[in-house]
Amino acid sequence: MSPPASPGRWIGQPLRRVEDRPLLTGRGRYTDDLAPPGTVHLAFVRSPYAHARIVRIDVDRAQKAPGVVAVVTGADARHLGAPSVNVFFPTTRPAPHPILPADVVLAVGEPVAAVAAETPAQARDAAGLVEVEWEPRPALVDPEEALRPGAPVLHPELGDNCAFAHTWRGGDLAGAFAGAARVVRLRVEQTRLSSVHLEPRAALARWDPATEELTVWVSTQVPFRMRSELAAILGLPENRVRVIAPDVGGGFGAKGAAYRDEVVTAWLALRLARPVKWVATRTEDIVATQQGRGAVGEAELAVDADGRIRGLRARIVCPVGARLMINGSGPARNYGRILPGAYVVPALEIEVRGAYTTTPSTGPYRGAGRPEGIFMIERLMDEAAAALGLDPAEIRRRNFVPREAFPYRTLTGTVYDSGDYGAAFARALARADYARLRAEQAAARAQGAIVGVGVAAYVEPSGFGWESGSVRVERTGAVTVVTGSSSHGQGHETAWAQIVAEG
Known part of the structure; x- marks a missing residue:
């Protein structure tokens, strides 16, 4: 096994992260910090049942509530496409995935209606006025x-x-x-x-009728995938959709998909020709995020x-x-x-x-x-x-x-x-002083204590797929690094700066 590489001038050095100061001083820019003029706010009506038929939805009272701009249900969204599925197995069978179910819900938290209003409070209050008649069905959770x-x-x-x-x-x-x-x-x-990332999911969408371009700010790990998904579901060319991932407060894999809430946010921005914003509550994030x-x-x-x-x-x-x-x-x-x-x-x-x-x-x-x-x-x-x-x-x-x-x-x-798994394992055991740990364990157990020593080895796939990037030296002497990777807390700005400075 080759010895570890020696630290370089920048790579491997204990540097302070360059992206932390704005975050620590409250100057971070997350999706909820953005509010273009004329923004309306979105709230969803969600299923309280794990399995139920939707008998009737009455939105009359909600439509008349103060500040309400629009109320939509599954009947309005039937024309929208469905999120895509990566087929990892030939036998994969994707189920129907309506953006707003109109007939049956199959999980607590599935959205059946959305209310857009001038303020978040008005949207939430009006969502509470939507009357849904449910026919509960047996749940199947195992x-x-x-x-x-x-x-x-x-x-x-x-x-x-x-x-x-x-x-x-x-x-x-x-x-x-x-x-x-x-x-x-x-x-x-x-x-x-549930992943419980620090920042719940959020989306803000704005349609520009002059340029016929949709801009979506969204708390996501995958802005390029989000652009492709939104374009396909909404029936827009990809070059008419721009997705921006501002500061993102964690994801852990859960923010790697395009969700119904984000689709509805973008769709209503098109429909209303006004900026539309949705920010999940913690409860919503737990039930509506994978x-x-x-x-x-x-x-x-x-x-x-x-x-x-x-x-x-x-x-x-x-x-x-x-x-x-x-x-x-x-x-x-x-x-x-x-x-x-x-x-x-x-x-x-x-x-x-x-x-x-x-x-x-x-x-x-x-x-x-x-x-x-x-x-x-x-x-x-x-x-x-x-x-x-x-x-x-x-x-x-x-x-x-x-x-x-x-x-x-x-x-x-x-x-x-x-x-060289054997050599790596031997080095780990030596660093941990495995023989001493076992001796201490035996002594502790002899005195009646319950003490364990765990060992494990693992291998995992990583670095799959492909990436693009560029480095540009500006006239001022500054260096601009362009990358397709999207940071959501890992310190990408520091890492890329180290790599480029080392080169």
């Missing part, structure tokens, strides 16, 4: 239940609740398990969660008497929620394809399925399936070590992909380009 035969079908067009299914297979799995000295089994239920995790996995690991892995079998069910988001199947794909982890797995069968449920949609969050896959294989390694009486570090050493095997293709088709 993904495993949703995939069982006879489960109520949430999207009749699909015939069942399976959003996608995929299986990776390779090697002689039957022989691997038949000849194993030990087989360990686990069931892991990942906790479902959530993370929630997968249920059952796995078996077959090992030899010396701890060598013989085979891996796993069944994974992921809840995608009411609608499949653009990268809604991404976490399931990552969970399955990196489940072998940093180890040589000569035989495997990994099945992943996505289930439609009457819950908010899910999607990428902090690793997007990678943590789930690594957690599962690392727990299996610990179980196998315990079953064989091996040190957890030793069983890992015996199974790492050897340095000479790179580039290494796993049986899930993932290519690991390079690495």
